[in-house]
Amino acid sequence: MSKSFRSNESRTILAAKLLLFIALVYTLIPLPVKSSSTISPSHFDAVRAFTYAKEAVAFGERPSGSAANLKLRQWILADLKPLGGQLSTDDFTGHTPTGPLEMENIILKFPGTSGRSIAVTGHFDSKKIPMVHFLGANDGGSSTGFLLEFARVAAHMPHQDDLYIVFFDGEEAIGEWSQTDSVYGSRHLASKWASDGTLAHLTALINVDMIGDKDLDVMNDGNSAKYLRDKTLAIAARLGYGAYFHKEPAGIDDDHMPFAEAGVNVLDLIDFNYGPNNAYWHQASDTMDKLSAHSLQVVGDVVVALVEDLDSQKK
Numbered sequence: 001m002s003k004s005f006r007s008n009e010s011r012t013i014l015a016a017k018l019l020l021f022i023a024l025v026y027t028l029i030p031l032p033v034k035s036s037s038t039i040s041p042s043h044f045d046a047v048r049a050f051t052y053a054k055e056a057v058a059f060g061e062r063p064s065g066s067a068a069n070l071k072l073r074q075w076i077l078a079d080l081k082p083l084g085g086q087l088s089t090d091d092f093t094g095h096t097p098t099g100p101l102e103m104e105n106i107i108l109k110f111p112g113t114s115g116r117s118i119a120v121t122g123h124f125d126s127k128k129i130p131m132v133h134f135l136g137a138n139d140g141g142s143s144t145g146f147l148l149e150f151a152r153v154a155a156h157m158p159h160q161d162d163l164y165i166v167f168f169d170g171e172e173a174i175g176e177w178s179q180t181d182s183v184y185g186s187r188h189l190a191s192k193w194a195s196d197g198t199l200a201h202l203t204a205l206i207n208v209d210m211i212g213d214k215d216l217d218v219m220n221d222g223n224s225a226k227y228l229r230d231k232t233l234a235i236a237a238r239l240g241y242g243a244y245f246h247k248e249p250a251g252i253d254d255d256h257m258p259f260a261e262a263g264v265n266v267l268d269l270i271d272f273n274y275g276p277n278n279a280y281w282h283q284a285s286d287t288m289d290k291l292s293a294h295s296l297q298v299v300g301d302v303v304v305a306l307v308e309d310l311d312s313q314k315k
């Protein structure tokens, strides 16, 4: 149908009818409400976290000191920069069994007003395993993706405490895991923050590792502060995620330990049951197809709720 067949008079009537129709529509249909939780910028978007993890893994094997590790760091920094806050790097030399390695933690801080601080941490390096094309989708990739998305959430989250998001380098041992050959980045930062006074204000450090496993079951780490573990279980139950979290405690060594040893209240959220009998751990089979956005959503929702809860604490 073409408009050219209509007379001027019928056009005027049509225009009037159209206006009346528009007026009716505006009266009858409420305008969309903007405060839906699904579109809130402080909602943890696990699809985005999963995509970040996939992009990080696409850098290939990225052990500390490698060219891929450096490229990944540059990519993380470029992603964090637009979020605002105080972005810095913490460069240091890791004294490894095979010699010195240049390493770098990445730190994003959103300053608060309370004089207290909370840190959410994880590692971005992947383990160098001779003769194995180890991509570390879950072990290194999931924590990288998680932290990038958490950083975006933190940028929009109302908070009184300083919020730190820390990407650790050198979590993996160069040879066999030991006290001196592992967690290079977190050992360095715990010591640095002890010297400069930052540690004294840190009320909690929440570390995530291997939290992308499709078949998610997060440890109740006995080395972590009991009250943080209890809070985590309570929040998980409240959110309907209770089944993904172990009730029985068992201890694990991870990036939280140097801070635990320095007296900080720490929490390590790790699923150390990756594949049948942990068969995908440190194997070429640690690839993106073993991960799910849903698992990242579970841990993301719990960590966001936990940080919100801790932030209001008057300790």
Ligand SMILES: [Zn+2]
Pocket: 127, 139, 172, 282
């Ligand atoms: Zn590992």
